[in-house]
Amino acid sequence: MSTVKVLPLLEPEAVAPCCPPLTERPLTADEAERSAVMFKALGDPVRLRLFSLVASHEGGEACVCDISDVGVSQPTVSHHLKKLKEAGLLSSERRGTWVYYRVEPSVLAAMGQLLTRAGAA
Numbered sequence: 794m795s796t797v798k799v800l801p802l803l804e805p806e807a808v809a810p811c812c813p814p815l816t817e818r819p820l821t822a823d824e825a826e827r828s829a830v831m832f833k834a835l836g837d838p839v840r841l842r843l844f845s846l847v848a849s850h851e852g853g854e855a856c857v858c859d860i861s862d863v864g865v866s867q868p869t870v871s872h873h874l875k876k877l878k879e880a881g882l883l884s885s886e887r888r889g890t891w892v893y894y895r896v897e898p899s900v901l902a903a904m905g906q907l908l909t910r911a912g913a914a
Contacts, residue, residue: 814909828907831900834880839863840873844882847894854895 812824820828835841846860861870874894877883883894 812903812907814906830880831882831904834876834882837873837876839865839869840877843870843873844877844896847883848896848901854893857892857894860894 812820812828835844842863843860846863847855850859857870857874861867863870865873874883874885878885878894882896882900884897885892885894887893
């Protein structure tokens with residue numbers, strides 16, 4: 794008799810972009826705050842590089858062991874990854890001793906929509 798239990802897969806919830814394109818209408822105070830947090834986190838070159846490494850990594854996720862060579866110490870890499878997570882740009886999952894990071898597609902879509910000209914598709 795097997796003790797293996799099959800669990801259903803959960804589909805990730807579609808997250809609506811945070812804001813309309815900048816050319817569509819002025820942002821509300823809340824929309825501007827949410828957008829500023831994302832862009833402030835990416836305003837540091839090391840964070841932008843880490844974000845790019847995760848986003849472009851094969852399979853859409855990267856082990857911290859694969860992205861830590863960005864010219865700063867490991868504690869500094871951890872600090873920057875934490876800031877990217879706090880800004881909602883990355884999510885993570887611990888697997889054994891390693892942590893894997895991923896950029897949710899909805900985050901890239903939201904950032905892209907914000908900077909897209911209204912009416913352009």
